[in-house]
Amino acid sequence: MTDAVETAGPKAAPKAAETAAATAPETGSAAPATRPRRGRPPAFDRTEALSAATRLFWERGYEATSVTDLTTAMGMRPGSLYAAFGDKRSLFEEVVRRYGTSPVGAFAAVALTEEPTAYGAFARILREAAAIYPDPSHPAGCLVISAATNVSAQDAGIQDHLRELRNGNTRVFAERLRRAREEGELPPEADPEALAGYLATVIQGMSQQARDGATAADLARTAELALRAWP
Amino acid sequence: MTDAVETAGPKAAPKAAETAAATAPETGSAAPATRPRRGRPPAFDRTEALSAATRLFWERGYEATSVTDLTTAMGMRPGSLYAAFGDKRSLFEEVVRRYGTSPVGAFAAVALTEEPTAYGAFARILREAAAIYPDPSHPAGCLVISAATNVSAQDAGIQDHLRELRNGNTRVFAERLRRAREEGELPPEADPEALAGYLATVIQGMSQQARDGATAADLARTAELALRAWP
């Protein structure tokens, strides 16, 4: 349950960060690029560091994860972290962006594009959620759903950001269901918005259930029951 | 969605607090009690203070609510708060206990005891959740579901406490559904545990949806769709 529509658009260079991104936009063409950078090379692997940060934010949430927690898990001192990622908030946003393009974070969008029917797509989404959310190879549930539910007033923007991602997903659901009704897959009296809200509700509930210890088998049964509401 | 079975049992006097509780267990019988206390009377109304604390914890969660936030909203200085309620954690636990006995927090337990059929009980629970969770007279959603989802390692106990309340409710759901199957209301092939998990999932999802801005009308449609999965 995360961004179904990946907005890799403007981005408006935050301030720092984004140093190890560009591989070779200049330098002619043929060579496989990766011309050695200029100064001292970083002592950390950016991808691994982001994975460690993702794990922490996913497990505890934004505010409950301190910069000390992050530097310890990422194996770097505060100065390096701030030079590489900007500030805590920018790091979190980069984590969320990366999560949205990962298999675990983008499974819903993938199912929507790959499945020919709406029912096929949403059945697959619910069943994959049941398998992914309690998977022990990562923290339980969905990062976008659970990482910024308890925030103080000064970090309300983070909460709003994730909320907008969630509500955006629900809108994408509704869009797909409207199309299904137009194409005759759903009966004319079906209510796409209501069905989208229901499916989002079940998915978000499944994330919470996984965090409360529900197993993949538990959630699979929930998914099958949820599908019985299909018009 | 909170404690369906109210455990007003042992309690084991925390440390401080509980001062304004006993009204008149001694002093004979007839008089309407409330014999004046001994020392200086409190300058605050305990119920009002708890309501203010409840609102804050409900809205932002346990860790995101600071003691400064609490003292400001409750109209008292730190010393008074600690003398009256113990510490922040004890205050939160008292808030949760009180929430569990309030109409908003106990509606599920009430429906389970008042409705003769399981379907009647769970239909009422879903419909009342749809009306209560987005009610603007209090913070959105359910305090037990959303007040301790993001906590640091040192407050994991709070998270565990609320999780146990949630899972306890699911067990009460399953118990009611097992009875319904035994009594023939549900077919023999029905799976009470699975149905309980599904209903808990929908309810927890509805709480999240309410916090994301879903209206009572939105959630009412979700509730009706969810009920279509009933065996």
Add this chain to the structure above:
DNA sequence: ATGATTGTTGAGCGACCGCTCAAGAAAGAA
């Protein structure tokens, strides 16, 4: 009156928060 009891107050404790910065280290460029 005086003492006992209970509650309020304001100052402030140690710990941790997010974050910064001068100094040093490791690389390519000259």
Add this chain to the structure above:
DNA sequence: TTCTTTCTTGAGCGGTCGCTCAACAATCAT
């Protein structure tokens, strides 16, 4: 080599965290 560039390091900034405490205030008991 020396310069420039990039990254790391360790110390530590101001601020907020949860919480405590001595002094004072308001009530009942005597």
